[in-house]
Amino acid sequence: MRKLFMCILLLAGTLTLQAQIKIGKMKIDTKKAIQAGKDAAGAITLSDEDIANMSQEYIQWMDTHNKVAAPDSELGKRLAKITANFPEIEGLKLNFAIYEVVDVNAFACGDGSIRIFAGLMELMTDDEVLAVIGHEIGHVVHQDTKHAMKNAYLRSAAKNVAGAVSETASKLTDSQLGALAEAFMGAQFSQKQEFAADDYAFDFCLQQKVDPYAMSKALTKLVELSNTGGEKASRIQQMFSTHPDSEARAARLKERADKLQK
Secondary structure: OHHHHHHHHHHHHOOOOOOEEEEOOEEEEOHHHHHOOOOHHHHHOOOHHHHHHHHHHHHHHHHHHOOEOOOOOHHHHHHHHHOOOOOEEOOEEOEEEEEOOOOOOEEEOOOOEEEEEHHHHHHOOHHHHHHHHHHHHHHHHOOHHHHHHHHHHHHHHOOOOOOOOOOOOOOOOHHHHHHHHHHHHOOOOOHHHHHHHHHHHHHHHHHOOOOOOHHHHHHHHHHHHHOOOOHHHHHHHHHHOOOOOHHHHHHHHHHHHHHHHO
């Protein structure tokens, strides 16, 4: 047990907690999140059911703390059209929503929830949005998001050493979910995971009979936007810090599409 507490303390010492999370123009107060999370021992042994429940709590919290585009809005109708052909993937029922924030981003949870930011919808064509969705589905299918949620829980839990002997996951408080949101949105996928999700997106585009260059074009737009300067470009650069090698990924996918055309 002493070794466990030492590990928790060492990890906690390497992390910092921002007072607020900013998504678009919206600020999420996380001052109370210093006490966030459960214990690291519990996080290590989380079951699939624990992670599924945590994902549902997380997405409900995010939907509450961000303005969600109405289904009958222009954005809502556009997303419904893009996603009409795949209500579920490999037996997992999907649900989609758009956050009305300026950030150019998207994420998915292991429960099948996929959230697109309005800034991405504004920047990209329907085919490119579909490709990004395919990429996020790839992370879910490959269980990357499940492991990211578990690691995010561990990171947020490490800020609170008290009660580090619990072996079960219970319903998270608002402040705990705030800390989890900070950790999950900053989760990093490895290059191998990103390439695998890119390949899934490429094949997904072919299945949906859309532009095979769509994912490459989407990544290229992000690279170009990051080089323009300004607040939005700064946010893109921050996103790149958690999605590495976007330029190389775009070139790799273009090469796949070129071979397909030949």
